[in-house]
Amino acid sequence: MIEIEVQNETHQTQSRLRFAAVPRIGEGLRLREPDGIWAxxxxxxxxxxxxxxxxxxxxxxxxxMTEGELTSPHPKQGLDVYGEFAPFRI
Incomplete structure (x- = not known):
């Protein structure tokens, strides 16, 4: 595992996370928001x-944050409009 310092421009935060490989420029990541929802x-x-x-x-x-995540509202507590669990929104 590789420990990487992640600087989040959207929330102006820094955190250290462990990855199996170093992501490349342009790749996407799923990170947990401060409210606990994945984005x-x-x-x-x-x-x-x-x-x-x-x-x-x-x-x-x-x-x-990916542009589509910025424009779509977060579902409450990870649920979609039908009350189903929605881990991915894009």
Whole structure:
């Protein structure tokens, strides 16, 4: 597992997440919103910085919410209009 610093442009937050592989620019990710609902994000930038210890490079991601997620309202508590669980909205 690779621990990656994710900088979220939509919510102006930073978090460290573990990935099996480093996502590429233009790929999409599913990240949990502050309200607990999953949303789609686009990878805008990927870069590496040398760690303070050893000869290790740490990956960083810069992400922004997918345009369709910004225009559609969040269903309440993960349910769609029919009361069914809706994990993906796009």
């Amino acid at each position: 789609s994000y686009d990878v805008l930038d990927v870069w590496y910085q040398k760690a303070e210890y050893g000869d290790v490079w740490i990956p960083f991601l810069h992400v922004r």
